[in-house]
Amino acid sequence: MIERRFTRIQTELPGPKSAAVFERKAKYVAPALETFAPFIVARSEGALIEDLDGNKFLDFSGGWGCLAVGQRSESVVASLKDQLDAFLHTDFTAVPYAPLVDLAELLCAKTAIGGEKRAAFFNSGAEAVENAVKIARAYTKRKAVLVFENAFHGRTLLAMTMTHKAMPYKAGFGPFAPEVYRLPYPYEYRRTLTETELERSLLSLVDPSEVAVMVVEPIVGEGGFLVPPSWFLPALRRMADEYGFVLAFDEVQSGIGRTGTFFAFEQFGVEPDLVCTAKSLGSGLPLSGVVGKAEIMDAPIPSSIGGTYAGNPLACRAAIEVIKALGDQDLLARATHVGDRIKGGFSRLADRFDVIGDVRGLGAMVGMELVTDRATKEPAKEITGRIASAALRNGAIFPTAGLLGNVLRVLVALVITDEQIDEGLHILEAAFEEVLG
Ligand code: PLP
Numbered sequence: 001m002i003e004r005r006f007t008r009i010q011t012e013l014p015g016p017k018s019a020a021v022f023e024r025k026a027k028y029v030a031p032a033l034e035t036f037a038p039f040i041v042a043r044s045e046g047a048l049i050e051d052l053d054g055n056k057f058l059d060f061s062g063g064w065g066c067l068a069v070g071q072r073s074e075s076v077v078a079s080l081k082d083q084l085d086a087f088l089h090t091d092f093t094a095v096p097y098a099p100l101v102d103l104a105e106l107l108c109a110k111t112a113i114g115g116e117k118r119a120a121f122f123n124s125g126a127e128a129v130e131n132a133v134k135i136a137r138a139y140t141k142r143k144a145v146l147v148f149e150n151a152f153h154g155r156t157l158l159a160m161t162m163t164h165k166a167m168p169y170k171a172g173f174g175p176f177a178p179e180v181y182r183l184p185y186p187y188e189y190r191r192t193l194t195e196t197e198l199e200r201s202l203l204s205l206v207d208p209s210e211v212a213v214m215v216v217e218p219i220v221g222e223g224g225f226l227v228p229p230s231w232f233l234p235a236l237r238r239m240a241d242e243y244g245f246v247l248a249f250d251e252v253q254s255g256i257g258r259t260g261t262f263f264a265f266e267q268f269g270v271e272p273d274l275v276c277t278a279k280s281l282g283s284g285l286p287l288s289g290v291v292g293k294a295e296i297m298d299a300p301i302p303s304s305i306g307g308t309y310a311g312n313p314l315a316c317r318a319a320i321e322v323i324k325a326l327g328d329q330d331l332l333a334r335a336t337h338v339g340d341r342i343k344g345g346f347s348r349l350a351d352r353f354d355v356i357g358d359v360r361g362l363g364a365m366v367g368m369e370l371v372t373d374r375a376t377k378e379p380a381k382e383i384t385g386r387i388a389s390a391a392l393r394n395g396a397i398f399p400t401a402g403l404l405g406n407v408l409r410v411l412v413a414l415v416i417t418d419e420q421i422d423e424g425l426h427i428l429e430a431a432f433e434e435v436l437g
Contacts, residue, residue, distance in 0.1 A: 007395030015053025121311030126154025150223030221253035225367030259363030
């Protein structure tokens with residue numbers, strides 16, 4: 001029996017009002033826009049979601065990791081209202097505005113890269129990644145791009161090419177962009193990889209003097225919530241310096257406080273040349289950015305990067321409040337606390353259920369990998385889906401991840417309370433019991 005203080009399930013899912021919307025969705029919305037939750041949101045606050053039928057859920061997906069400061073944070077909403085009363089859009093390159101400059105200044109100050117820095121803004125994570133590659137190519141005058149196994153970088157042509165998971169992200173969408181080379185990743189639960197092996201792979205794949213940029217997620221997100229061994233990121237820095245290519249970290253998912261530091265890379269004693277950021281930066285408004293060393297950011301010629309809505313004023317205003325809130329509300333420490341509490345809960349579940357092969361993560365970026373057998377590590381994709389679905393029907397949204405589809409992950413709002421975490425963990429435990437008996 002789940003003791004409920006925050007969640008409430010009072011109808012079948014979907015309830016009648018949600019079902020009516022799903023019926024119209026099936027008729028008018030392209031089916032590739034597949035949906036995870038079996039209900040339609042009516043309103044949301046912090047880490048809670050209420051649907052059209054009055055059911056209430058704890059949302060551990062955080063809008064796929066976009067809501068570090070919580071849904072509709074007070075200061076974000078207040079600054080958006082203020083901006084609505086001023087102006088909506090000019091296109092910064094037509095008529096510039098201060099909020100974009102304010103945000104650039106703040107973001108440069110928060111990014112732990114030494115020396116002079118600059119920022120550029122876009123709309124989505126994929127656009128940030130594509131622009132990091134363009135900037136690196138303009139700077140190095142080289143073409144090749146190095147990426148890793150398990151990577152997810154987005155759905156546009158180059159970002160999709162850089163993404164590893166073919167199903168569903170690449171199915172039927174070729175031909176892909178040229179000059180993208182994939183290196184092995186030290187997925188410690190499943191394989192060992194040494195620095196020497198990694199460098200040998202690089203040298204056998206491509207002439208390193210032709211490499212413009214290496215792009216890596218410091219903590220792998222969609223690909224399974226993988227935390228690299230301590231040698232990994234410093235080794236990439238060494239190779240970038242030795243072979244003269246740009247090192248870009250894709251912190252679209254791991255950044256903006258999620259792991260307990262502003263960017264995750266700060267915890268590995270290494271500095272990239274460029275960082276891609278998005279998701280929680282805009283707190284639900286479409287915004288992404290590339291921040292990095294001025295010398296590199298200055299390489300593209302005027303007007304060669306940008307976009308009509310890039311860094312729109314509403315999104316910039318939201319982002320300024322997000323960055324302030326991380327400091328004012330001490331959300332970095334909160335991320336560590338939230339992560340520890342959830343990891344503790346996951347570890348207790350692992351003591352009860354053999355299907356949990358691994359519990360891992362950094363800060364509040366926590367995941368568990370499910371296997372049918374702890375010795376063979378056979379991925380338990382089907383069971384993972386059934387557990388996520390049982391949790392959803394009981395009031396907690398735990399998304400899945402992983403190249404093999406067998407990881408449950410947490411991208412919750414960092415403002416979630418301890419009591420809400422505990423209720424979510426109880427719901428998840430009940431889902432394990434329901435599916436595994
Ligand atoms: N890079 C990483 C690490 C991501 O996790 C994502 C999205 O999940 C992207 C890039 C793409 O971001 P978007 O969906 O905003 O294009």
